[in-house]
Amino acid sequence: MTSTVPPTDHQGSTTTASDGLLHFPPSSALALEPHLPPPTLNPNSSSKPGSKPFVTLTFATSLDSSLSLAPGVRTTLSGPQSKAMTHYLRSRHSAILVGVGTAVADDPGLNCKILSPSGLGKGVREQHPNQPRPIVLDPSARWKVNERSKVVQLARLKQGLGPYIFVTREGMEKVTAERRKMVESVGGKFVCVESSLDSKGEAEERKTTGFVWEDVLRTIREEGLDSVMIEGGGSVINSLLTLEQAGGQELVDSVIVTIAPTWLGAGGVLVCPPRAIGKDGQPAPPVRLRDVSWHPLGEDVVLCGKILR
Numbered sequence: 052m053t054s055t056v057p058p059t060d061h062q063g064s065t066t067t068a069s070d071g072l073l074h075f076p077p078s079s080a081l082a083l084e085p086h087l088p089p090p091t092l093n094p095n096s097s098s099k100p101g102s103k104p105f106v107t108l109t110f111a112t113s114l115d116s117s118l119s120l121a122p123g124v125r126t127t128l129s130g131p132q133s134k135a136m137t138h139y140l141r142s143r144h145s146a147i148l149v150g151v152g153t154a155v156a157d158d159p160g161l162n163c164k165i166l167s168p169s170g171l172g173k174g175v176r177e178q179h180p181n182q183p184r185p186i187v188l189d190p191s192a193r194w195k196v197n198e199r200s201k202v203v204q205l206a207r208l209k210q211g212l213g214p215y216i217f218v219t220r221e222g223m224e225k226v227t228a229e230r231r232k233m234v235e236s237v238g239g240k241f242v243c244v245e246s247s248l249d250s251k252g253e254a255e256e257r258k259t260t261g262f263v264w265e266d267v268l269r270t271i272r273e274e275g276l277d278s279v280m281i282e283g284g285g286s287v288i289n290s291l292l293t294l295e296q297a298g299g300q301e302l303v304d305s306v307i308v309t310i311a312p313t314w315l316g317a318g319g320v321l322v323c324p325p326r327a328i329g330k331d332g333q334p335a336p337p338v339r340l341r342d343v344s345w346h347p348l349g350e351d352v353v354l355c356g357k358i359l360r
């Protein structure tokens with residue numbers, strides 16, 4: 052995407068022009084650097100499969116821990132500055148992951164709408180070249196992705212990448228040839244997540260628990276993607292935090308949460324992992340962050356930290 056619209060003030064403003072491209076000031080970006088994948092991990096590189104990718108858990112929440120007003124209701128929480136921050140994060144990760152609940156509810160674009168830094172100063176407004184690979188966790192292939200899906204339209208326009216849809220073996224059997232062809236025509240694909248539970252003879256358990264995160268992260272690496280930002284929704288985030296609570300698996304490297312100054316009220320989609328039980332048998336907080344920093348952005352505040360283990 053290129054346009055000749057005059058450039059925005061890039062000293063601090065995040066003004067959105069008619070092309071919809073966003074600017075995130077370098078000073079704000081610098082403050083986030085310790086919480087991002089190391090710069091050696093090139094978002095668009097095709098790295099060799101190794102251990103797990105760098106995982107950033109990032110979402111926007113209300114004061115009452117809601118992601119949206121109700122299941123299926125797309126809800127804007129981020130103001131313009133923190134929205135630009137989220138799109139900057141998208142430019143810094145190889146992949147962006149959501150659950151099928153979010154894909155169905157929001158019809159998200161999952162691309163990066165940040166201005167390319169190379170055009171700034173020359174008066175050229177171009178979309179950032181680093182586009183994250185959208186990943187949708189859809190075990191039973193229930194997302195009716197089609198030509199009208201925003202992520203497909205953006206990929207057609209070369210303003211984003213085609214989605215990788217992660218399914219189980221059983222889910223893969225439900226994918227029609229027509230749908231597969233359509234997804235592949237925009238550079239996406241259906242990817243079978245091989246389950247470690249199957250090899251342990253626990254296939255029945257998999258059917259009730261959704262994907263095992265280790266399997267998902269291994270598959271992401273096998274696809275040559277070395278960093279992923281997990282955006283939501285509620286079930287995905289709560290399941291990740293529940294595993295972190297159990298302490299056995301260290302999955303999340305960085306947590307970046309936008310907190311908007313609003314309550315969404317009862318009935319929203321909550322980030323609320325199950326409470327833990329302490330050694331004394333009493334209720335205990337499930338997860339806590341360490342090395343925390345707070346970054347005011349417009350009316351929102353962005354909280355960065357790491358999981359305390």
Ligand SMILES: NC(=O)C1=CN([C@@H]2O[C@H](COP(=O)(O)OP(=O)(O)OC[C@H]3O[C@@H](n4cnc5c(N)ncnc54)[C@H](OP(=O)(O)O)[C@@H]3O)[C@@H](O)[C@H]2O)C=CC1
Pocket residue numbers: 109110111112117118119121122123124125126128149150151152153154156157188189190191193260261262263264282283284285286287288290291320
């Ligand atoms: N404010 C924000 O930053 C964000 C808000 N949202 C909001 O969140 C809401 C959607 O959340 P929700 O309904 O909880 O859906 P999710 O997006 O969390 O998707 C959940 C589905 O993902 C599949 N899944 C596969 N593996 C797992 C796993 N290990 N853990 C959890 N889920 C797995 C399951 O599909 P199946 O049931 O088929 O097995 C599950 O039902 C929307 O309203 C959206 O607007 C979403 C993202 C960010």
Ligand SMILES: Nc1nc(O)c(N)c(N[C@@H]2O[C@H](COP(=O)(O)O)[C@@H](O)[C@H]2O)n1
Pocket residue numbers: 110111125126127128129133134137149153154157158159160161162282283309
């Ligand atoms: N950071 C953030 N702030 C909000 O207010 C939000 N509602 C979300 N939602 C997430 O972003 C997806 C939409 O992305 P596109 O703009 O369509 O690319 C949505 O599906 C959630 O994952 N995030």
